[in-house]
Amino acid sequence: MELVIEQLTKTYGSKQALNGVSFKVGEGIHGLLGPNGAGKTTLMRLLATLLTPTSGKAMIGGVPLTDKAQIRQLVGYLPQEFAFYPGMSVLEAMDYLALLSGVKGHSERKRRIDDLLEQVNLTEQRRTKVKALSGGMKRRLGVAQAMVHEPKLLIVDEPTAGLDPEERIRFRRLLSRFSEGRIVLLSTHVVEDVESTCEQMTVLHKGSLRYHGRIGDLTGAAAGRVWTVELDRAEWERDRDRFPVLSAVPEGTGMRIRVLADQQPYPGAQQAIPSIEDAYLCLMRKEESFV
Ligand SMILES: Nc1ncnc2c1ncn2[C@@H]1O[C@H](COP(=O)(O)OP(=O)(O)OP(=O)(O)O)[C@@H](O)[C@H]1O
Structure with missing residues (x-):
């Protein structure tokens, strides 16, 4: 199972949201990071066939994005x-969404829904x-509905937002289990989610690819x-903008700071x-490619 993205580009009018992005992802959980407006949602919506690329292509397990019906069977998206459906019960909503995702047979739906x-x-x-x-x-129900047709590629956008720490850990375990034999694309601002679940990240x-590879290589x-x-506080006040500050924690009468410097x-x-x-x-x- 492989996700292959080649020169994928999306423009909204004159706005280039994704600019010739290419990378490959194998089975397992893969992190997708980037600041606001980087193009993550655009990429995820393209893969879920909710948007059509301006140019470029992608294949999921060899199936091109243009084959929308087959891609929708292969992809789950949160x-x-x-x-x-606010007026439905959890069971009713899951059953309805499973039907929409093409899970046929009442007993099969029941088995999958109970399990999820x-x-x-x-x-x-x-x-x-x-x-x-x-x-x-609601987030947990969201991911359950995205998994109900047992997709080969599960795309989850900020899945741990709004979860308490215990739920977060449980959630990461769930994604890890689910990722066996599948690809999970995990978009997040929570670096800790990536650290504890992914080996690789993009x-x-x-709109451009800034990094794609192993997390260890990035930290290296x-x-x-x-x-x-x-x-001391006076030094800190004077020097605040001298180096990029990663963190600053008050310690005794001074500040313990963590900075970037060559x-x-x-x-x-x-x-x-x-x-x-x-x-x-x-x-x-960094303005140019990093590693
Ligand atoms: N429908 C649209 N029309 C015009 N511009 C859009 C549209 N959707 C997104 N954009 C622009 O495309 C760029 C990429 O947006 P996108 O939502 O993909 O980023 P993102 O990485 O998901 O950001 P965030 O972390 O804030 O959700 C942004 O500059 C955004 O303003």
């Missing part, structure tokens, strides 16, 4: 804002009306550029092991 509701921890709420669910429960910036490329140092920025500053977040910020500051 958009950021998902409008359910158990996995997303909504069995107790199966008779609850969708409008009475909490935000986190970063978009202003930031090695030697992340420094920590303790400054050379030691202050006497006594120590090199730190870059986190994904550091590496991502480092990448965003």
